[in-house]
Amino acid sequence: MTGSPVSGLGSARLGPAERAAALERMASGEEFDVVVVGAGIVGAGAALDAATRGLSVAVVEARDFASGTSSRSSKLIHGGLRYLEQFNFDLVREALTERGLLLQRIAPHLVRPVPFLLPTTHRVWERGYFGAGVALYDALAFQMGSTRGVPHHRHLTRRGALRLAPSLRKDAFTGAIQLWDAQVDDARFVMTALRTAAQFGARIASRTQCVGFLREGERVTGLRIRDLESDAVSEVRAKQVVNATGVWTDEIQQLVGGRGRIHVKASKGIHLVVPKDRIHSATGILLRTEKSVLFVIPWGRHWIIGTTDTAWDLDLAHPAASRADIDYVLEHVNTVLNTPLTHDDVEGVYAGLRPLLRGEREETSQLSREHVVAHPVPGLVLVAGGKYTTYRVMAKDAIDAVAHGLDGKVAESCTDRVALVGGEGFPAMWNSRHRLAARSGLHVARIEHLLRRYGTLVDDLLAMVAERPDLGRPLTGADDYLRAEIVYAASHEGARHLNDVLARRTRISIETWDRGVGVAEEAADLVAPVLGWSAAQRDREIEYYRKRIEAERASQSQDGDHEASASRRGAPDIVPTL
Template identity: 40%
Template sequence: MIGSLSPERRTRDLVQLAGAEIDVVVVGGGVTGAGVALDAASRGLSVALFERADLAAGTSRWSSKLVHGGLRYLAHGEIGLARESARERAVLMGTTAPHLVRPLPFLVPDAAGRDVSALAGLGGRLGDAVRLSVPGGRGSLPATRRVRADDVARMTPGVRPGAGGVVFWDGQLTDDARLVVALARTAAAHGARIVTGAEGVAVDGADVHVRVDGGELRLRAGVVVNAAGVWSQQLAPGIRLVPSRGSHLVVPADRLGSPSATLTVPLPGSRSRYVFALPQREGLVYLGLTDEPVEGPVPGDDPQPSDAEVQQLLDTVNQVLTEPLGRGDLVGAYAGYRPLVLPESAGTGPGDATADLSRKHLLRWDGPVLSVVGGKLTTYRAMAEETVDAVVARLGRGAARTTTDRLPLVGAAPRLVLDRVGAPERLVARYGTEAPLVEALGPALVVAGRPETVGELRFAVRHEGARTVADLLDRRTRIGLVPADRERAVPVAEQVLAEA
């Protein structure tokens, strides 16, 4: 199995890392850390990645699951960031992970206001122009267009009837956590050692101390890359972070008429922030996204949406629905922290801080520690490339240029190949060319009424580094997004872990 993160490999990696000298130690197993590990390993550097919990245990699994072209950045005049986003979206859709990313229509109904849909149409056409200007962008998505009332009724049946709207297109991830797992496995296939359950990492010059499995592991590193996101200040206290919380609600798709497009409604009083009702393959819709400042130290536990956020999301989308959603319609909710960076040039007051915030990322050296923080999921590869460029320059070894823009992840293949894979479409959308291997491990359902199979859990334990019930239900699959389903799935997950 290519890049298998088996229990045996983890044991072997820990033995080989003890006292070793490693070119690059990466701290953090989210999309940024996994992306850095892959870029560095593919350039011929020795790499070890340490993650305190599990792959995608933090921010990376709480996104809107979008690979987007940055329309919001155009609204703020950040053309460079929008072009980078569009370029990286094209790389993901065309080469890196075609199986994990699909085109997704976004519908802005006239029911939200004709001026709103007109502005969305203008923004969509600007986004189309940016897409056409980047390599791979042409032909990757359909063009923005106006649609009639019957199109609105077909694509978003829950919207009040009788008016048209505007449709623009973007990319949707099957699952953000699956992208991180695929990155980590591909890095492992290039020789990186991926160690989860590393509860603490301390750096003393070139010496790295790691608490793992109840003991301490010591090794030496040429460079330590701090990719711990909102927890980056633990290794680099000088970084100025202003984290925010983004929350989503989970609603049964049939409550909105099982939409095929993302219903897009502007937040009252804003021209650049929207609430999205994002349809998922599992018969659910994710309703988001908020942007609330987080005061004080960021806790280690998973965040939860506040009552005010829940109400804000419901009130916004209900403006255009025939039958408004209520709290009783919710089957789950989730929230995540964004590691927003406050630039050195920003002032110290709250007003100054808000004015200077951006989705741009920061690279900063503190002795042998290089912190990479900020940015967003879509541009993880570009962030990793810039980070490893700096590492190679510091170490004086490793390939000078990345190849990750041409490097498919495990399971990836051109769309024509994926369409011929002999496995259910849903498994192909999650595992790509490996879908038949997953199907062969057991087609029985984990929970009645849901599509996840026991084979997926077995594959996660044997090849994807899953070690706990939470790893299986909350990250390798997303059953945990519906708490009632998670409760029913726990015995099955425990049984699969006991088989290992």
């Protein structure tokens, strides 16, 4: 099972053997056309853009793929409706174009439409004001040819809105507008983009930290890297290096020598996860707050509610949600619910950091969501800012800058026409889901779940189940997931540790009341043979995971950021960065 459906290309598998081969190739003395530092969404996008232009590519990531901002977003692919109020039409138009490409061509298996209700509280002016904004939103999408699969907005009376969302308080609104955007499992999308880059020849290694730059005079000629799993240090030669490290941008610039021209400020956003039965609604809900927008987002058997927008200058690797953050979200969502949510309703909590370009204003909600690409020194390209939805544009701009620094002609970007692995042929396979269910012996609901996560790569999972029928059973205590998915996370998707599996390859850590502690032993037993763990390492992985959950729970009972951050730091990383 290679995971590569395209004849003549490399494997899209990111397992232990592929990581070892990538590190060996990086240390071989070969000069890569481009080395990307950072494997969040922008780094993954840059690697894919470069690889599909025919360039030789290496990617290093100090932690797990998408372990920072790119696994802790609102999980929405959207145009940014609120940016219309700022008259930033170009940003909205660009994002809506990307939304259409992702839905229709690039990742139809991972990105899907999602409806939202926008309640209004004034019968005339507010409905007219918001209605005009939403109409412009749809018009911009139509103008870019990106509306297929996303219905047009519609106005609803209060009675019509309550039919869709009975949990809304009747006295909290006078009517509503229903609009559509799209959603994605953000961490899963990043990993799939990296697998696609690997299919086109990129060499990729997680848990590999950039600890310095190679220089020839003023020019950057590569990286000094440390494999954090083995502690081995090596040098990677490169014609161009791309710094795509998000909130760590300033730290990487310091390795080059001093602060660069681009400065990033971290903004913390937290999200709550609650069971689906706590809010009776057939649609998501969109609420305006005094600072931003609060989303109630459908998420399988759950709702995701968020987000906040506050400055954060503490631990970048482990942003912590405080009790005050949780209270803020609950207070605002409860203004429209007839049965208020309490802390007891919260299954999961996660906090992430947005990498905002530092501007003249100190309020993070006012800082730019646009991106910038710069050549701070010869041989180094830096890309920062932006938003998840426009990652492909950011990546294209970064590799355009790389191409400018390379001798010889480099092909134009083609990622607007390249489906991620699992996406090509997805509609036809989705239409065959009942036949797949009959052939595999799995319920059609299980097949639908697998198709939405793996697309046409579902055959990999079904082959594993055919070979080992026990892998077709649900994971005990997290029965949305099959045991095969846990094994596959380690064998094909680059998971190196138990936390990678439970927090990012699956979302068990935020979707279960015990946050995955109850499934830790079973999951560890499944991945241990794939990753070559000893009994001691298996026990260490379980103990680390339990301590992480304890530290997160403790942080969420603290009143402020400093106390919450101190509590969260009480659980050390299983593979500490330098």
